[in-house]
Amino acid sequence: MLENPSKQSTTAPASSTEEGFGLMISVISMQLINSTPDQSQTHIEHALALLGRGGSKDRCYVFEFSPDHSSMSNTYEWTNDGIQAHKPELQNIPAETMPYFFERMCHDGQILVDDAKLLPEEAGGFRDELLRENIRSMMAVGMYMEGELVGFVGCDLVNRQTQWLERDIRHMRLVADMIANTIARHKTEERLRATEAQLLEANAKLAQLARQDSLTGLVNRRGLDECLEHELRRAIRAQHPLTLLMVDVDFFKRLNDEHGHLHGDEVLKAVGQILQRHFKRTGEYVARFGGDEFMVVCPQSELDELTTQAKKVLARVRLLEQQLGSSVTVSIGVHSAIPKPQTSTDDLMREVDVAVYFAKQCGRNRIEVNPKAQGNLATS
Numbered sequence: 438m439l440e441n442p443s444k445q446s447t448t449a450p451a452s453s454t455e456e457g458f459g460l461m462i463s464v465i466s467m468q469l470i471n472s473t474p475d476q477s478q479t480h481i482e483h484a485l486a487l488l489g490r491g492g493s494k495d496r497c498y499v500f501e502f503s504p505d506h507s508s509m510s511n512t513y514e515w516t517n518d519g520i521q522a523h524k525p526e527l528q529n530i531p532a533e534t535m536p537y538f539f540e541r542m543c544h545d546g547q548i549l550v551d552d553a554k555l556l557p558e559e560a561g562g563f564r565d566e567l568l569r570e571n572i573r574s575m576m577a578v579g580m581y582m583e584g585e586l587v588g589f590v591g592c593d594l595v596n597r598q599t600q601w602l603e604r605d606i607r608h609m610r611l612v613a614d615m616i617a618n619t620i621a622r623h624k625t626e627e628r629l630r631a632t633e634a635q636l637l638e639a640n641a642k643l644a645q646l647a648r649q650d651s652l653t654g655l656v657n658r659r660g661l662d663e664c665l666e667h668e669l670r671r672a673i674r675a676q677h678p679l680t681l682l683m684v685d686v687d688f689f690k691r692l693n694d695e696h697g698h699l700h701g702d703e704v705l706k707a708v709g710q711i712l713q714r715h716f717k718r719t720g721e722y723v724a725r726f727g728g729d730e731f732m733v734v735c736p737q738s739e740l741d742e743l744t745t746q747a748k749k750v751l752a753r754v755r756l757l758e759q760q761l762g763s764s765v766t767v768s769i770g771v772h773s774a775i776p777k778p779q780t781s782t783d784d785l786m787r788e789v790d791v792a793v794y795f796a797k798q799c800g801r802n803r804i805e806v807n808p809k810a811q812g813n814l815a816t817s
């Protein structure tokens with residue numbers, strides 16, 4: 438709403454009594470001390486409202502300077518009933534449009550205007566702006582953070598004027614200090630929060646990296662140990678079967694010797710990808726156990742289903758010869774059981790290791806199920 442420019446200008450007191458101000462300042466300080474960064478708009482504008490109402494002002498505001506002091510923006514504002522708000526249009530105002538104001542604020546840390554109409558010619562852009570907003574009297578005092586001028590708190594009288602008293606400046610300075618401290622504290626808290634979030638993200642990334650095998654991108658041995666422990670506990674609680682597949686590349690040392698270590702790496706990556714593609718149901722995961730060995734963990738799966746899936750892996754790995762130019766096969770050991778309360782992850786590893794040992798003994802390029810596994814025995 439636009440203030441009525443035709444309204445007669447009056448001379449009016451625009452101060453609070455010392456007693457009234459004392460009461461007001463204790464309310465403001467209580468609110469600002471307890472405010473959090475997300476409440477800053479509400480609490481600082483409420484402080485401005487108390488300052489404005491208590492001192493019969495028409496508009497109270499906070500402006501913050503850009504870090505290089507080249508511009509300023511109105512960041513908080515309170516207006517009395519019937520007084521137009523100007524905050525939206527008073528953003529990023531270049532310092533060069535109001536040199537008179539900026540110079541005085543930087544030099545004196547305050548600016549007092551009893552009557553805008555009496556400002557000197559040199560006040561140029563500043564005076565024009567006051568008159569455009571029908572402001573007759575205004576006062577602003579600087580806000581400082583660590584000794585640096587960072588903005589100001591001010592107030593206007595619209596279509597009326599006053600003669601500012603020493604007391605008014607003192608009151609305004611007290612409020613400006615409190616608001617500056619609050620803004621500084623909020624900025625520090627926000628920076629801390631941002632740093633904390635960055636640290637959490639970096640830690641999560643590190644934790645993920647610590648559980649990831651750099652060659653294949655699969656979960657590594659450390660990750661496997663954690664996941665397996667978790668799945669074992671669940672299987673014991675729910676008394677559902679837990680199945681492990683150990684997949685070991687056949688004659689991998691020979692393959693390395695004949696085709697080179699880099700080629701061996703390619704084979705490991707390809708086998709890892711095949712396993713990931715074949716065991717991607719919810720709860721299933723594939724890990725690189727170490728060297729040329731992989732482990733697949735399948736909670737709640739039927740043994741028959743898994744051996745069928747393992748046969749597909751066997752066949753798919755054989756096809757790698759076309760892709761990589763060297764014959765590649767794997768041996769797969771399977772162990773499946775409903776674990777007892779005393780079963781450990783080492784027990785499970787031992788049993789699946791027995792199965793893969795059988796597969797190697799029986800000629801490699803095949804699947805062997807540990808005889809202790811529940812369900813059908815299946816070999817291929």
Ligand SMILES: Nc1nc2c(ncn2[C@@H]2O[C@H](COP(=O)(O)OP(=O)(O)OP(=O)(O)O)[C@@H](O)[C@H]2O)c(=O)[nH]1
Nearest residue numbers: 685686687688689690691693698699701702728729
């Ligand atoms: N290229 C490559 N080789 C690796 C890597 N990690 C371990 N190896 C090699 O993998 C080979 C594993 O060989 P062995 O454990 O003797 O097994 P194998 O030759 O596959 O024989 P069987 O398992 O009995 O069929 C060793 O020569 C290791 O040096 C790796 O990250 N990249």
